[in-house]
Amino acid sequence: EPEVTQTPSHQVTQMGQEVILRCVPISNHLYFYWYRQILGQKVEFLVSFYNNEISEKSEIFDDQFSVERPDGSNFTLKIRSTKLEDSAMYFCASSEASGRYGYTFGSGTRLTVV
C-alpha cells in the first residue's frame, strides 16, 4: 500500500535554530499538507499546497514557516527560528483530489526544541 514517508522521525534542536522537516508524498497525489500536534492536544492544520503554491494556511503558519517542493518527490516544511512552543509532532499528508477521499498521513516527525 502506498505511503507517505517522513524524515527524520525525531529531531532535537536548540531554540533559534532552523529546522527542515522532509516528506515524500504518495507519487500520484497532487495535494500536500502539514499538520502538527502538540502533546496531548488536537491535530492542527498548518498549510495546504497545490500546483507549487500554498492553497491555504492557518494562523499558526506565520513568517517563521515556509514550505517547498524542491523536486518532483519531496515536500518540506522549514521553521526558520525555532521556539520552545514549536515542540510537537509534525505530520505530512497527501491526497488525490483536495481531500475528498481522505488524506494519507505520514508517521510524523517529533520535533523537540530545547
Place this chain on the structure above:
Amino acid sequence: RKEVEQDPGPFNVPEGATVAFNCTYSNSASQSFFWYRQDCRKEPKLLMSVYSSGNEDGRFTAQLNRASQYISLLIRDSKLSDSATYLCVGPYSSASKIIFGSGTRLSIRP
C-alpha cells in the same frame, strides 16, 4: 462555535459492547466527512468516509445527519484493539483543508 466538536470521553467499555460517538460541525456547506483513528503517538489513519447515505464497514457504521449537522460512529462487538482516539474530520467547502475534532478516547477493557 468550533468548526468540529466531539465528546472527548474517555469511553471505557467492556469487550463486546456497542459504543457510539457523535461529532457536530458548524459549516453547513461541508460536503464530506471522515472518521480517523489515532493510536498513541501515531499518525491519524483513515477509518471511514461518511457521505450523505452513510457508510458501513464490518463492525463500524458511520451516519451523517445534515439537518442536525452531526455525524456519528457506531462500533459493534468492540475488540481490545479498538482502543484508540477517534477523530472526527470535516472539510471546509473549499476542500483545501480538513479540520480535526479534538478526538474521543475509547478504552476497551477485557
